[in-house]
Amino acid sequence: MSDIEIGRLGYLGLLLTALVLWMFVQHRGRLVQKLQQLAAWGLIFLAVIAAIGLWDDIRHTVAPQQSVFADQGRIELPRAPDGHYYMTLLINGTPVNFVVDTGATGMVLTRQDAERVGITPDDLAFHASARTANGAVETAPVRLDRVALGAIEDRNLPAFVNGGEMDNSLLGMSYLQRFDRLEISGGKMVLERR
Template sequence: MSPTDYGNLAYLGLLAAVLVVWMFIANRGGLGRKLQHLAAWGLIFLGVIAAVGLWGDIRQTVMPQQSVFAEEGRVELPRAPDGHYYVSLDLNGVPTRFVVDTGASGLVLTRHDAERAGLDVAALLYRGEASTANGVVRTAPVRLDEVALGPFTDRNVRAYVNEGAMKTSLLGMSYLQNFSRLEITNGQMVLER
């Protein structure tokens, strides 16, 4: 916890103590009833704190997942709560999460995802550059033996590894152009081959 978090916690504790003292002073009769109410409010307060603290985990659990319809040659990606579309691809057999970025030219991997896919990140040569919203970053060209999205498998796929810090790998147009149709409708991105 940061010093600010400790300060906020101390403030809330002091506020709660003042409210409890005021409640007992304001009505001195019926102490048992007041303790019941105090316990109920304490449990409500703890429940709210737990829900706020676990919200990230809860949201990941209930977040809709991609749907693959192999017979129809279609993949449906639901819009995430943050407004982006995410997809899981298998890179050389390793499941990897991507944010779909139609503004990105290529398939761009984080160093971590590249390493998980079996690429030797220590031997990469960062000789390319890419313009991003955060400025220019250096990139290393790589080839992925296999990229699979459900039943759709592509081999010898060109990609880039970003030298800079990136939270999630990007699925750009060089991969998306493998689909004959890309449509966003009713909060879903539909990819068809």
């Protein structure tokens, strides 16, 4: 647990103690009833703490993630609540989350994702440009040594690093066309490669 999380728990504990003391001072005559209510609130408090601690596990159950069927060369991506499809690729061994964008030509990394996979954006020449919905942005061409999706692996792939602000890296057609089949049906994007 980090210092911030310990501080938050300490604050919540202090707040809970203050509420309990206030309750006893206000209702001294009905002690048994108040102890029952205190126990109920204590259980609610513990349930909330447990839900926060287990949120990552709960989130993966409630919001399914991509499924890779390596033996079939098949990937299934569920549509996210925002209507987009997201794919996680291992680039040089580092997981990078992409928004799948069939309207984009290339694979475009944010500056932050580029740094995470071992590319230093400050050393790049941002001399290329791309047209986006938000206007033209400067980009720098790069080569990705290794891009893996389960057992499917590609080497020396061309990509770009975005010189501007971008929320997510984009996975465009230069990568998607490596698959033999791309289908969107029933809230899923299915990609197959033989």
